[in-house]
Amino acid sequence: MTETIDTTAPSTLPFVTYVLAAGVFLMGTTEFIVAGILPEIARDISVSVADAGLLITVFAIGMIIGTPVMAISTLKMQRRLTLTCSLLVFAVGHVVVAVTDDFAVMLGARFLTALATGAFWAVAAVVAAKAVGPALSSRALGIVLGGGMLANVVGVPLGAFAGQSIGWRGPFWALTALAALGAIVIFRQVPADPPAGPMPSVRAELRSLLSVRVWLVLAGCAIVCGSSLAAYSFISPLLTENTGLSAAAVPLVLVVYGIGALLGSNLGGRLGARAPYAVLFTSAGMTLLVLVGLALFSHSPAVTVILVGLLGLFGMSTNPILIGKAVTYADEAPTLASAMSTSAFNVGTAAGSWIAGVALESALGASGPVIAGAVIASLYFVPLCLLLRRDRRYPRVAVDV
Numbered sequence: 001m002t003e004t005i006d007t008t009a010p011s012t013l014p015f016v017t018y019v020l021a022a023g024v025f026l027m028g029t030t031e032f033i034v035a036g037i038l039p040e041i042a043r044d045i046s047v048s049v050a051d052a053g054l055l056i057t058v059f060a061i062g063m064i065i066g067t068p069v070m071a072i073s074t075l076k077m078q079r080r081l082t083l084t085c086s087l088l089v090f091a092v093g094h095v096v097v098a099v100t101d102d103f104a105v106m107l108g109a110r111f112l113t114a115l116a117t118g119a120f121w122a123v124a125a126v127v128a129a130k131a132v133g134p135a136l137s138s139r140a141l142g143i144v145l146g147g148g149m150l151a152n153v154v155g156v157p158l159g160a161f162a163g164q165s166i167g168w169r170g171p172f173w174a175l176t177a178l179a180a181l182g183a184i185v186i187f188r189q190v191p192a193d194p195p196a197g198p199m200p201s202v203r204a205e206l207r208s209l210l211s212v213r214v215w216l217v218l219a220g221c222a223i224v225c226g227s228s229l230a231a232y233s234f235i236s237p238l239l240t241e242n243t244g245l246s247a248a249a250v251p252l253v254l255v256v257y258g259i260g261a262l263l264g265s266n267l268g269g270r271l272g273a274r275a276p277y278a279v280l281f282t283s284a285g286m287t288l289l290v291l292v293g294l295a296l297f298s299h300s301p302a303v304t305v306i307l308v309g310l311l312g313l314f315g316m317s318t319n320p321i322l323i324g325k326a327v328t329y330a331d332e333a334p335t336l337a338s339a340m341s342t343s344a345f346n347v348g349t350a351a352g353s354w355i356a357g358v359a360l361e362s363a364l365g366a367s368g369p370v371i372a373g374a375v376i377a378s379l380y381f382v383p384l385c386l387l388l389r390r391d392r393r394y395p396r397v398a399v400d401v
Contacts, residue, residue: 013132013143014131014132015189016127016128016131016189016190016191017128017131017132017143017144018143019182019185019186019189019190020083020124020127020128020144020147020186020190021143021144021146021147021150022147022182023083023087023120023124023147023182023186024120024121024124024144024145024147024148024151025147025148025150025151025154025155026087026090026151026155026175026178026179026182027090027117027120027121027148027151028147028148028149028150028151028152028155028156029151029155029156029159029175030059030090030094030113030117030175031056031059031060031063031114031117031151031349032056032151032152032156032232032233033155033156033159033160033163033171033175034052034053034055034056034059035056035156035160035232035233035234035235035236035254036156036157036159036160036161036163036236036250036251036254037159037160037163037164037168037171037236038052038053038234038236038237039236039237039240039247040163040164040167040168041055041168044101044167044168045101045103045106047103048361049234049237049360050358050360050361051103051357053233053234053353053354053356053357053360054107054354054357055106055107055110056233056349056353057349057350057353057354057357058107058110058111058114058350059110059113059114059117060114060346060347060349060350060353061111061114061346061350062110062111062112062113062114062115062117062118063114063117063118063121063342063343063346063349064343064346064347064350065115065118065343066114066115066116066117066118066119067118067119067121067122067339067340067342067343067346068118068122068336068339068340068343069118070082070115070118070119070122070123070339071122071123071336071338071339072206072336074119074122074123078192078193079123079126079127079190079193080186080187080190080191080192080193082119082120082123083119083120083123083124083127083186083190084183084186084187084190085116085119086116086117086119086120086123087116087120087179087180087182087183087186088179088180088183089112089113089115089116089119090113090116090117090120090175090179091175091176091177091179091180091183092112093109093110093112093113093116094109094113094172094173094176094179095172095173095176096108096109096112097109097110097113097169097172098169098172098173098176118339118342118343121339121342122339122342124144125144125145125338127190128143128144131191145265145320146262146265146266149258149261149262149265149266149316150258150262151258152254152257152258152261152262152312153255153258153259153261153262154258156254156258157251157252157254157255157258158251159171159174159175160250160251160254161248161251162174164247164248164250164251206336209330209336209337209340211329211330212390213325213329213387213390213391214326214329214330214337214340216383216386216387216390217322217325217326217329217341217344217383217387218326218340218341218343218344219344219382219383220280220318220322220380220383220384220387221319221322221323221326221341221344221345221347221348222344222345222347222348222351223348223376223377223379223380223383224283224284224287224315224318224319224322224348224377224380225315225319225344225345225346225347225348225349225352226347226348226349226351226352226355226373226376227287227288227291227315227348227352227373227374227376227377227380228287228291228311228312228315228316228352228373228377229348229349229352229353229373230352230353230355230356230359230369230370230372230373230376231291231294231311231356231369231370231373232257232311233349233352233353233356233357233369234353234356234357234360234366234368234369235250235253235254235257235308235369236250237360237366238294238298238304238366238367238369238370239253239304241365241366242298242299242304242365242366242367243298243299243300243301243304244299244301245301253304253305253308256305256308256309256312257308257309257311257312258312259309259312260308260309260310260311260312260313260316261312261313261315261316262312263312263313264283264312264313264314264315264316264317265316265317265319265320267313267317268283268316268317268318268319268320268321272317272318272320272321272324276321276324276325277384277388279317279318279321280318280321280322280384281381281384282314283314283315283317283318284318284377284380284381284384286310286314287311287314287315287377287380288374288377288378288380290307290310290311290314290315291311291370291371291373291374291377292374293307294307294308294311294370295367295370295371295374298366298367298370319345322341323338323341323342325387326338326340326341327341348376351376352372352373352376355372355376356368356369356372356373357369358372359371359372
């Protein structure tokens with residue numbers, strides 16, 4: 001069957017690509033902004049720092065449930081409507097967090113916000129790819145998904161700085177306003193779905209999950225994210241208690257992590273296209289070594305800052321490769337596999353942050369989360385080796401067993 005080339009496809013990226021990237025930026029910011037202001041939240045609502053960390057955990061759980069569920073439930077909905085409603089629900093969730101002192105209500109609002117985030121993530125990539133056609137889809141997706149990495153460089157540190165300066169509720173109000181504005185722009189800029197064409201198949205999407213290799217990739221997603229996020233979720237107490245930095249310096253260190261994550265994501269995707277397993281194994285080994293180094297040398301400010309940057313670099317470099325593999329292995333229906341990858345990353349975030357919170361409350365103290373992260377990182381080689389072995393034994397993706 002001959003593939004035709006759409007000569008009407010745009011040669012430059014449309015404005016909607018950057019609008020979607022801005023939405024992903026908001027989503028990435030809200031997921032981890034809590035990490036930089038945990039002590040302030042805990043003090044204000046009279047809970048322990050470890051308990052306040054549940055605001056990260058419950059968000060991750062909401063993403064775990066929300067992303068695949070929304071990927072399926074919105075298959076036959078107008079994507080413009082899904083994206084707009086997601087941002088409006090996102091805004092409502094932030095209003096609730098900003099006005100309440102009830103920790104249980106906060107957890108519920110974070111869960112609701114995560115469901116909206118999952119819906120947005122499940123649709124934004126599809127809209128970005130369809131807006132430009134096959135020739136520019138990779139570039140468009142790089143811009144859209146790069147919004148999440150940019151959140152670690154700009155959004156999270158800026159939110160942490162604002163939270164320390166004007167109160168931790170301030171960033172939540174700012175995200176509310178930006179999400180409401182984004183909903184208006186999204187509704188105006190995203191075109192309505194064309195009426196023609198075959199309807200998406202839920203059965204085909206579910207059938208894609210029968211691939212053993214997809215599940216090995218999902219296990220890798222969960223482990224790699226759990227290891228780095230175990231440390232990142234409680235980086236603030238590590239920096240203030242072990243390293244001796246002031247709370248005002250925490251946002252600057254988060255910038256270092258974000259720059260490393262942004263570089264790691266870009267380099268991982270670029271180098272992984274030529275030698276995916278070389279990048280995967282190198283990044284896995286280096287992530288483990290960096291976490292061990294943080295456990296051993298966190299009393300040295302200079303070494304700690306460097307290691308935090310390297311944690312972002314190596315911890316995030318595998319993400320584009322793993323997502324790409326999941327989509328490739330589920331070639332008949334990649335939407336759910338892509339959504340499940342995001343879900344698996346958040347399984348790791350939820351498990352890693354919860355285990356790290358327990359470790360923080362143990363005799364290990366502020367070093368507990370990075371030690372927990374190192375233990376989780378050592379497990380990454382199990383699915384990675386099984387995946388490599390399976391790819392060598394069954395090199396044709398179509399004949400997956």
